[in-house]
């Protein structure tokens with residue numbers, strides 16, 4: 461079996477796609493063997509971390525979109541090895557054209573059978589990070605076809621940075637959906653996916669996902685990275701203050717975003 465320290469060769473056109481569109485797909489970033497080995501630990505950690513017990517029909521739109529399970533790397537050594545994979549972090553660094561990346565946090569995003577639409581949103585609305593060099597890796601642990609609710613991205617939307625202060629929900633879906641239509645932004649989903657393929661999207665890229673119309677759980681693991689050297693930004697609304705308190709514990713605005721939960725996961729020429 462390959463090691464997660466083995467890097468992958470990324471064609472230049474994938475980097476160009478990412479820069480231009482704000483998203484890109486990397487096929488086979490994890491092998492089938494790696495997914496078979498690490499999936500049970502990720503699913504087990506997700507079960508441990510699950511706090512949502514209500515049936516789907518009793519939840520709001522955001523709650524119906526997926527089970528969201530945070531920082532699974534802290535629950536299990538195998539999951540830690542997956543989240544700390546130098547191979548994944550190196551792709552994040554190359555796409556953002558930076559020398560090193562830190563972990564913001566991981567999250568399992570499991571869209572249940574019958575799970576709803578993921579509303580249009582921008583991730584960086586939540587993140588008190590003083591940079592636009594932020595990126596999410598979204599990797600299915602099972603094969604995902606278009607009926608299972610793959611992500612879709614509005615190409616080019618990242619260049620505008622903030623398109624409105626909307627937390628994810630019905631209002632963000634309506635407002636951002638209208639922007640996508642009005643501006644005629646091309647929407648792409650990169651589906652179908654084999655387990656181990658991965659998409660990468662920028663923190664300002666508008667994205668959403670269709671409902672899961674199948675009987676199979678859409679198991680996805682995500683890892684969020686930002687450029688090493690980034691400083692903590694303004695805590696200019698409650699969501700950003702909450703994120704600072706949880707993910708950047710102890711870091712104040714203007715200081716390096718480098719708390720105990722934010723290890724360097726890749727450094728060009730280094731060991732990380």
Ligand SMILES: O=C(O)CCC(=O)C(=O)O
Pocket residue numbers: 525526569571578583596598611667668669680682
């Ligand atoms: O998996 C989904 O449905 C949405 C994922 C997402 O919003 C993200 O990874 O930023």
